[in-house]
Amino acid sequence: MSGVTVAGGIFQGTGTVNGNVAINGGVHSPDNSTGLSTVSGYALGTSGALQVEVNGTTAGSQYDQVRILGISSTVTLAGSLDLVAAPALAAGSNFTIIDNTGLSAVSGTFAGLSQGAEFFEDGQWWRISYTGGSGGNDVVLTRMTPARGRAGWRQTSARTRTIPLSQARSWTWNSMAS
Numbered sequence: 776m777s778g779v780t781v782a783g784g785i786f787q788g789t790g791t792v793n794g795n796v797a798i799n800g801g802v803h804s805p806d807n808s809t810g811l812s813t814v815s816g817y818a819l820g821t822s823g824a825l826q827v828e829v830n831g832t833t834a835g836s837q838y839d840q841v842r843i844l845g846i847s848s849t850v851t852l853a854g855s856l857d858l859v860a861a862p863a864l865a866a867g868s869n870f871t872i873i874d875n876t877g878l879s880a881v882s883g884t885f886a887g888l889s890q891g892a893e894f895f896e897d898g899q900w901w902r903i904s905y906t907g908g909s910g911g912n913d914v915v916l917t918r919m920t921p922a923r924g925r926a927g928w929r930q931t932s933a934r935t936r937t938i939p940l941s942q943a944r945s946w947t948w949n950s951m952a953s
């Protein structure tokens with residue numbers, strides 16, 4: 776398939792696009808479950824979204840990855856990241872959601888997610904880097920362990936912990952957000 780421009784709807788499926796993909800609207804959803812979408816240049820416009828499903832730590836099979844082929848290819852981001860993550864992924868795991876094999880740095884960021892941003896989605900904390908992986912130009916999510924007192928920390932629902940009977944008592948946490 777040569778270049779693809781998406782104006783709306785869902786761009787989904789397997790295979791390689793031997794050309795630039797521009798998501799000007801709608802959603803790009805690699806594979807039909809978790810898998811790989813291989814393209815030449817990639818541009819996610821302000822009205823577009825990249826949906827990334829994460830069920831495990833193997834790129835292209837357990838989580839969605841967009842792979843950019845071609846040393847002169849470019850990646851331009853402006854639209855949103857829609858993360859769909861399985862619960863309780865291992866803290867410290869890294870997910871290269873855009874594997875940029877070209878020589879250029881990623882241009883732009885996902886909406887609201889600047890370099891190094893930390894965010895809470897699907898019950899877990901994440902950090903995003905646009906300068907990760909090989910060549911320092913991949914987009915990498917890291918599943919973080921939340922530290923109490925972290926800026927933006929919110930625990931809105933009551934939580935129960937299991938502790939030894941000898942120490943048995945219970946408590947709940949409430950929001951620590953300022």
Ligand SMILES: [Ca+2]
Nearest residue numbers: 805808809839
């Ligand atoms: Ca997918």
Ligand SMILES: [Ca+2]
Nearest residue numbers: 875909910913
């Ligand atoms: Ca790279």
